[in-house]
Amino acid sequence: MLLPILQVQAEDLAPYAIVCGDPFRAEAISRKLEGARELAFSREYRTFVGTYEGVPVAVVSHGVGSPGAAVCFEELIKGGVQTLIRVGTAGSYSADVPPGSLVVSTAAVREEGLTRQLVPHGFPAVADADVVRALYEAAGETDGVVRKGITVTLDAFFQGVEEFPHRKYKQAGALAVEMEIAALYVIASLRGVRAGAIVAVDGYADADLREVYNPHTDAVARAVEREIETALRAIVKLQSE
Numbered sequence: 001m002l003l004p005i006l007q008v009q010a011e012d013l014a015p016y017a018i019v020c021g022d023p024f025r026a027e028a029i030s031r032k033l034e035g036a037r038e039l040a041f042s043r044e045y046r047t048f049v050g051t052y053e054g055v056p057v058a059v060v061s062h063g064v065g066s067p068g069a070a071v072c073f074e075e076l077i078k079g080g081v082q083t084l085i086r087v088g089t090a091g092s093y094s095a096d097v098p099p100g101s102l103v104v105s106t107a108a109v110r111e112e113g114l115t116r117q118l119v120p121h122g123f124p125a126v127a128d129a130d131v132v133r134a135l136y137e138a139a140g141e142t143d144g145v146v147r148k149g150i151t152v153t154l155d156a157f158f159q160g161v162e163e164f165p166h167r168k169y170k171q172a173g174a175l176a177v178e179m180e181i182a183a184l185y186v187i188a189s190l191r192g193v194r195a196g197a198i199v200a201v202d203g204y205a206d207a208d209l210r211e212v213y214n215p216h217t218d219a220v221a222r223a224v225e226r227e228i229e230t231a232l233r234a235i236v237k238l239q240s241e
């Protein structure tokens with residue numbers, strides 16, 4: 001079965017998928033796999049498969065923003081993927097979670113438009129508990145700060161004239177903000193598969209991103225490397241359970 005948007009044959013996929021926004025990050029992740037091969041590069045969706053410590057894994061980029069990412073998640077699940085782990089970047093809400101830290105997302109605030117068109121207002125966007133545990137354990141085996149908690153998913157990246165809701169979510173205890181996790185968690189719940197996410201902090205959410213956003217620092221590169229290793233090790237842990 002050809003997945004029409006990813007342009008991948010479902011039979012070529014794997015039960016585990018690591019998903020990330022950036023097609024070049026997908027390629028970097030694929031370099032950690034044994035026997036990696038690129039299946040397709042269609043729109044923003046770049047798909048690789050290979051094995052990690054003997055476990056078959058797909059790596060797929062989903063682009064920026066929930067609507068486009070949702071298409072990717074839906075097609076992967078239709079293609080037989082059972083566990084999806086997002087490896088992303090995020091802005092921090094707290095000096096306790098400085099740039100270079102990792103955050104394992106236990107649940108996501110649905111501050112985007114996509115999931116409102118899928119489920120009622122009160123439906124939660126929650127990670128799978130086993131995936132969270134495996135990610136948090138695996139991250140704890142690497143060097144550096146790791147936290148777990150609630151993240152916020154927004155549609156807008158650069159601010160307009162409306163206030164971003166950062167202050168209230170920070171006060172409520174959220175740790176970081178990004179743009180796709182709520183879509184991933186809601187779609188995984190709807191389709192009965194497991195999902196989790198880990199993000200590398202690249203700055204502070206309440207900064208003026210038009211002025212200061214720079215995800216291309218050494219600290220962020222090290223954190224991304226660490227979260228990639230974490231996701232791969234988490235998959236091995238989940239597979240051995």
Ligand SMILES: O=P(O)(O)O[C@H]1O[C@H](CO)[C@@H](O)[C@H]1O
Pocket residue numbers: 020021022063064065087088089090157178179180
């Ligand atoms: O690094 P990725 O996975 O793309 O994640 C974050 O970075 C992008 C914004 O620059 C958004 O996709 C956001 O969710």
Ligand SMILES: O=c1cc[nH]c(=O)[nH]1
Pocket residue numbers: 089090091092157177178179202203204205209
């Ligand atoms: O959505 C995002 C992603 C990375 N960094 C941010 O500040 N926001």
